[in-house]
Amino acid sequence: MKTKLLTFLLFLLISNAAQSQTNTTDYVSGVLGATFLTMNGTDMYVLGSENIYRIDTTINNPTPTTIYTVPNDFYLVNFTLNGNLFYIALENYIQSTDTFLGGKIISLDLNNLSSPAQDIYTTGEYISSITNNGSTIYITAETLLNPPSFEPFITHLDKIDASIPNPTAQVIVNNVTNTSVVKGNIIDNNIIYLSSIDDQKILTIDVSQNNPSVNTLVSSRFSRGLFKSGNDLYMSNGSLITKIDLTNPTVGSTDIAVNSTYQDTNNGSLFFANFRDVILVGNKIYATLQNQGRVVQAIDMTLSTNDFNNQLSNVFVYNKKNELYINGLNNQNHNIEIYTISGQKIVSKSISPTNNTIDINSLSTGIYILKIDNQFIQKIIKN
Numbered sequence: 001m002k003t004k005l006l007t008f009l010l011f012l013l014i015s016n017a018a019q020s021q022t023n024t025t026d027y028v029s030g031v032l033g034a035t036f037l038t039m040n041g042t043d044m045y046v047l048g049s050e051n052i053y054r055i056d057t058t059i060n061n062p063t064p065t066t067i068y069t070v071p072n073d074f075y076l077v078n079f080t081l082n083g084n085l086f087y088i089a090l091e092n093y094i095q096s097t098d099t100f101l102g103g104k105i106i107s108l109d110l111n112n113l114s115s116p117a118q119d120i121y122t123t124g125e126y127i128s129s130i131t132n133n134g135s136t137i138y139i140t141a142e143t144l145l146n147p148p149s150f151e152p153f154i155t156h157l158d159k160i161d162a163s164i165p166n167p168t169a170q171v172i173v174n175n176v177t178n179t180s181v182v183k184g185n186i187i188d189n190n191i192i193y194l195s196s197i198d199d200q201k202i203l204t205i206d207v208s209q210n211n212p213s214v215n216t217l218v219s220s221r222f223s224r225g226l227f228k229s230g231n232d233l234y235m236s237n238g239s240l241i242t243k244i245d246l247t248n249p250t251v252g253s254t255d256i257a258v259n260s261t262y263q264d265t266n267n268g269s270l271f272f273a274n275f276r277d278v279i280l281v282g283n284k285i286y287a288t289l290q291n292q293g294r295v296v297q298a299i300d301m302t303l304s305t306n307d308f309n310n311q312l313s314n315v316f317v318y319n320k321k322n323e324l325y326i327n328g329l330n331n332q333n334h335n336i337e338i339y340t341i342s343g344q345k346i347v348s349k350s351i352s353p354t355n356n357t358i359d360i361n362s363l364s365t366g367i368y369i370l371k372i373d374n375q376f377i378q379k380i381i382k383n
Contacts, residue, residue: 022257024241024296027286028055031064031295034288035276036225038081040110041366042381044279045086046288046295047076052086052108055295057281067113077103078185080132084110087120087137087162089127100148103127105137107162120162121169128155129185131192135163138172138192138207140182154178157192157205172207176214184226184235184277188344193233195223202226202235218249225277225288230339230371234285236275241287241298257285257298264291281367282379322361324380326351326372338380339369 033049044055046064053064070076070090077089086108092101102124106117125141132138137160142153155176158169176182177196182203184195190208195201202217220237227234234243235253239260242253262273275287283303287296326336336358338347346368347358363382370378 022298022301023260024257024287024298026294027297028062028064028295030293031288032293033076034290034293034295035076036078037277037279037286037288037295038079039279039281039367040081040084044286044295045079045081047079048293049075052076052079052088067110068108068117073101074104077127078130078183080130080137080185082132082134082162086110087130087132088117089130089139091126100126100150103141105130105139105160105162121160121167123169126150128182129194131185131187132162133187133190135161137162138185138187139169140176140185140194141169152178155180155182157207159207173205173212173214176203176205183224186226186228188228193217193226193228195220195226195235197222197224202233217246218244218253220253222274224275227277227279229280229369230337230345234278234280236278236287238274239272241275241278241285243300243302254302256300256302257287259287259289259296262289262292262294280369282369322359324358324360324370326356326358334372337371338363339371340366 031046031048031053032051034046036047038045042058044057046053050070051066052068054067055062055064073092073094075091075093077091079086079088088106088108090104090106092104103126105121107120108117109115123141125143127139127141129140130137139158140155141158142155145152156171157173157176159172160169161167177199180196180198182194182196186193190206192205192207194203196203200220202220202223204215204217205212220235222238223235225236231246232243233246234241239258240255241257242255244253245251259272259275263270264273273289273292276290278285278287283300285298285300289296333350333352336349336351337345339345360382365382368380368382370380
């Protein structure tokens with residue numbers, strides 16, 4: 001089983017020198033095999049090994065609720081969200097005979113969970129990651145060169161149109177890597193970001209190009225899940241959560257949080273458990289610890305800039321009027337940006353004390369991130 005093998009064979013020893021970083025604290029337990037995370041409004045979704053869990057972030061001490069369980073001989077690999085529709089990558093594996101049968105993509109309607117999941121695409125290959133731009137799905141899949149052995153293999157990037165019945169996969173890049181497992185997969189403005197685990201690299205691919213190339217963005221340490229917020233790319237690097245500024249990635253990464261509580265073992269040696277994914281909500285990060293079945297949390301202190309020259313006194317939303325008012329600005333113009341929870345910029349304008357209203361009538365219900373002059377960060381909720 002490819003998914004299970006990766007869980008135990010890939011690890012990183014992080015030294016105790018990282019103690020200066022913010023230590024994560026417990027948020028939710030009981031999410032078995034927790035790997036990837038995503039948000040839909042105020043609901044958090046966690047991908048386990050066999051279940052998808054929903055967590056209501058509006059309540060204290062939330063309890064995870066199972067919304068989907070895989071059929072027999074299937075295991076969850078990754079998921080991505082298109083509105084209220086989940087696209088989910090599965091591995092078909094018979095444990096009793098140690099037989100790998102291939103991969104599958106299904107869709108799950110969050111508005112109609114009583115309806116069974118729908119098959120979209122089936123392949124004889126292992127689908128290692130998935131992301132989407134609307135109904136266009138991008139996957140990385142592995143072509144085995146010496147089957148049934150999982151190694152060696154070549155990872156390719158494919159595109160699938162989920163809006164049509166029985167779609168076929170169109171190869172975008174036929175050799176993303178032949179030396180590494182690819183896991184993290186996100187897309188923003190036609191740029192796909194991939195975490196290539198064994199190569200210890202973050203890769204980028206511009207899928208708007210006719211013949212896109214694979215480029216190395218930065219080196220990383222055992223990075224898996226990725227999350228983009230504005231110009232920041234968050235990475236789950238071993239037992240550290242780090243981020244880089246995409247406008248100047250050569251500067252290097254900033255350590256945001258560390259797991260110095262929970263430990264795993266490898267051949268009898270203890271090491272701090274590795275994060276599997278990370279997301280940002282406001283200035284709070286959430287991350288998964290797979291073997292512990294936990295979602296943990298920490299504040300990104302680099303975003304906690306509350307002084308803003310002591311000029312911003314309050315930010316609030318009038319839902320009835322579908323407008324956002326910014327109070328407490330000093331006597332000058334300020335740049336305001338609003339991002340979706342996935343990091344897509346949807347509003348950019350200049351405001352001042354006399355022109356401090358922003359129309360959010362066109363925004364869908366959900367959570368957004370407000371930035372002012374790249375200094376003040378505030379989570380806003382559109383009802």
